[in-house]
Amino acid sequence: MHPDEPLRYPSHYPPTGRWKRFFIGVRWIGPDLSFFKTLRSNQASRTSSSMDAWGGGDRQALAAAVGVVLSRHCRWPAPYFLPGDSLLVITGGPSFAAIDDADIEDAIGAMEEIADLKLGTAFWEASGPGTVGALVDHLLTAAGPGSTFKAHSLRAPDLPKKQVTK
Incomplete structure (x- = not known):
């Protein structure tokens, strides 16, 4: 896999067989989970x-801001995501450890803040099986033309916070 290829789960994941699902995460018995290392x-x-x-343009600016949010809340090492990246893979995180629902809720809140929108549960549930590109495009459409994004309020996870002096 090359860095400019979209991040996707392999065809054997998530497992569909009863025993493979039962033994998920159990080495040698359950499904092969080594692909997480490659994704990361x-x-x-x-x-x-x-x-x-x-x-x-706006699409790239919004994608950069959304990337910082997804990196921070879903524990990815870099804030750079491609339009074809699977949103299920990204929100699932770079390892077989469970991502807390609160992290996803915080990520949703941060994305709504960036786009200055409050979107319903139906929007987010419909976005889940899509791609990061589709999510960004839906956010752009919902925000409407001429929207300004609050990307300036975000920082990459590896940068120190600015100290505010009074």
Whole structure:
């Protein structure tokens, strides 16, 4: 897998067989979960130039802000996501450890804040099986033309917070 390929689960995951589901996470008996390491390393090797795939403008600006949110709340090593990345993979995180529902709720709240929107549960449930690109496009459409995004209030996870002096 190459860093500019979309992040997707392999065809054997999630497991469909009763015993494979039962033994998920059990080495040698359950399904092979080594692909998580590959997903994580491929995403970690992405750079800011990966964001050129978004085509510039508001779409790329919003995608960059959403990327910081997803990286922070879903524990990905870099804030760079591609339009074709599976949202299920991204929200599932880069390992077989469970992501807390509160993390996802916080991510949703942060994305709504960036786009200055309050979207219903139906919007987010419909977005789940799609791609990061589809999510960004839906957020852009919902925000409407001429919207300004609060991306300036976000920082990459590896940068120190600015100290505010009074």
